[in-house]
Amino acid sequence: MIIGDSTEKMDTVDTELVSFFQALKSGSVFHYLILLAVVLIGLALTIAAVAYQRIVIRRFHTAPKATQEDFETIAADLRKRALEVKKQDEGLRKREQEVKERKQQQVLKRSQRALKGSVSHTMLQPRFQRDDVSSS
Numbered sequence: 229m230i231i232g233d234s235t236e237k238m239d240t241v242d243t244e245l246v247s248f249f250q251a252l253k254s255g256s257v258f259h260y261l262i263l264l265a266v267v268l269i270g271l272a273l274t275i276a277a278v279a280y281q282r283i284v285i286r287r288f289h290t291a292p293k294a295t296q297e298d299f300e301t302i303a304a305d306l307r308k309r310a311l312e313v314k315k316q317d318e319g320l321r322k323r324e325q326e327v328k329e330r331k332q333q334q335v336l337k338r339s340q341r342a343l344k345g346s347v348s349h350t351m352l353q354p355r356f357q358r359d360d361v362s363s364s
Contacts, residue, residue, distance in 0.1 A: 251259045 248259065248263075
């Protein structure tokens with residue numbers, strides 16, 4: 229039934245178009261004006277559709293381009309910040325190393341002083357004198 233209905237509708241449209249073109253063939257000015265209006269409307273709709281497509285396509289191309297530029301700017305900024313952080317880390321490591329070396333030098337100096345004091349104290353003890361006297 230649906231196929232039959234659509235076939236009948238197509239037959240009706242065909243009949244109307246045939247009668248319209250026959251009227252044009254007869255040379256009626258009114259029919260020429262109607263045909264001209266239909267053609268102009270169709271042309272205007274086609275131009276509007278093409279213009280709309282171009283605008284949409286341009287927007288889709290410019291949006292990713294702007295987004296890409298934003299990402300590149302952000303990436304450059306992040307690289308710059310990472311370099312700054314790296315330099316700060318290197319500076320901190322260098323300072324920590326210097327502090328560690330100073331502490332090691334201080335510990336070494338204290339150990340040397342303590343050793344000198346211990347050797348001097350041992351050399352000055354009377355024990356060495358007693359050992360010499362008792363062995364004679």
